[in-house]
Amino acid sequence: MYTYTPSYMSIVINLQKSTIDSLQALFGQSFSEKDFQVNQTKPEFEGDYTVVMFSLVKTLKLSPEVIGTQLGDHLVKNFPQYFSDYNIIKGFLNLSVADNYWLQLLQDNYQDICFGKYPLNNKRVMVEYSSPNTNKPLHLGHLRNNFLGWSVAEILKANGNTVLKSCIVNDRGIHICKSMIAWQLFGNGATPQSTHSKGDHFVGEYYVKFNDEYKRQVKDLVENGMTEKDAEKEAPIMKATQQMLQDWEAAKPEVIDLWKMMNSWVYAGFDVTYHNIGSDFDRMYYESNTYLLGKGIVQKGLDKNVFFTKPDGSVWIDLTGDGLDEKLVLRKDGTSVYITQDIGLADQKYEEDKIDESIYVIGDEQNYHMKVLQLICKKLEVPYANDIHHLSYGMVELPTGKMKSREGTVVDADDIVAEMETVAKNKTEELGKVKDFNEDELLALYHNIGLGALKFFLLRVDPKKKMIFNPEESIDFHGFTAPFIQYNYARINSLLKKNGEINSNLKMAEFLPLERSLVVLLEQYQQIIGQAAEELNPSVIAIYIYTVAKTYSSFFAEHSVSNAESEEKKQLRLQISSLTSIVIKSGMQLLGITVPERM
């Protein structure tokens, strides 16, 4: 889906190309990079990268050893700038990359803060994420969405795309009216100001109150002999809510005023949260503006016979041929439904912003909906039909099951961020390394560490998998976590500060195993950025950056930089350290995580 011009040619690609050339020269047959596999060499064997021979055996009708020997020989002889040595074990051709190659890579890049990133292309991509409802505050599930959306946007930018972040606010509908009704019934004119509460939490409380009252009324009715189904329809509070929705659609001034007032409270609360977690948007869409969109497109679709009308006047699309069902796109009264709005909004985005790709960060419970949207667009033959991608992510669940706002069993976004900051504060004070920091510096540090730990926790796992969060166990600060990575960055930073200017002109090119492992890893950063974009998967970055930090941590414990065996060694290690710090900072930034200079 995304193809890029790299800023430097990666060693794996060089290996593939030179292998293809060599095979051609040796055996007179042409291969492509898909005909053989290139792996990183396992640590227990000599070498950096490995070509697997088995797939070539059939076509060449030679034993793996024979092919390996000839190929290895040819590669080392003809591409000495890349390969210095080889060995063959079973069907595996292990190649050692020339020390000078690594040295040159280091010298060219050790101060390049753009290392690994791709040059600008002409693609415009929109990432839609967050998409909150205005009847309740954000919870942990929203945070996963926000962090994913932000990170994917950053990853796409690093791949050279121009990215627009957008947000569709779900600001109308029955759920909003529930909070409104409850406030009328139980609020006694209270406001966030009068109760000293955050606007989104304030409104969310009334959403919970609605459901408590609703349950009570249903129970009463059932006790008086009504069936549960009828009771759910007949409960006075539900009837009042439905009336309010109709009044809203009829634009009754007092309902609209109430709606505007309560939404403004929620937005004030959201602003605080978004600012705190570092989310922002280039385009805001409000469902109260877009819910009528798409009707014109449906009309065009009717003309093209993509849609059909049922006797009652409702409009449908038949997707049974694609393994799905019939799907309604316009109600019999002519009003649009969810999918109709999305068709309309997709069109609006395309027209207004001339975007080439559109990414929707939406939970996997909407896989079916997004599939329908993509299918409808294809059948309508709109130009952007193949450029709609769903970044589907799994729910964040508690050990007790799903989080439910209605029942108040949610991990609140503001609460969890504050809690993480407190843990960061306690831990920092315990260690006592930054006693000279002033109050602002301390707050910034707690924020970076606490929020970083949370972001990393949510981003390090494959988005499409659901995850379980146990509020009883606090999120770890050790091991595969952001604080560990941040800590390594801070160590490198202080080391580099102590040692001053780095000599860029090195002749020595001998690497100890850990030094070599680091350079090999760092060289892969560019390819990792590409892979993360292709898969729309920030966990690729998280895992990679952790591996870099972990390897550096071993290196740091094993080898002294300041007191290296020789001046040349010292300079080499400083270059490695410098590039490591650049990659850590850059990679963490792709995850939306700030690295502190000290901690």
Place this chain on the structure above:
RNA sequence: GGUCCGGUAGCUCAGUUGGAUAGAGCAUCAGCCUUCUAAGCUGAGGGUCAUUGGUUCGAAUCCAAUCCGGAUCACCA
């Protein structure tokens, strides 16, 4: 019932365009701070890759069947 997703160490997860002895973190145990930040390092134990069968030089990875868990199939959004 149809469709889709998942099941890997006690726990949380990597690894699936088929490759060498399946990897991390947490937790447990044993070592390591007079030397660049111990939020660290080194090591140990811990596995029927849900089950069964198949494909082949080779399967956690591909195919089939089965079991378990989840999502979805609204004139809600």
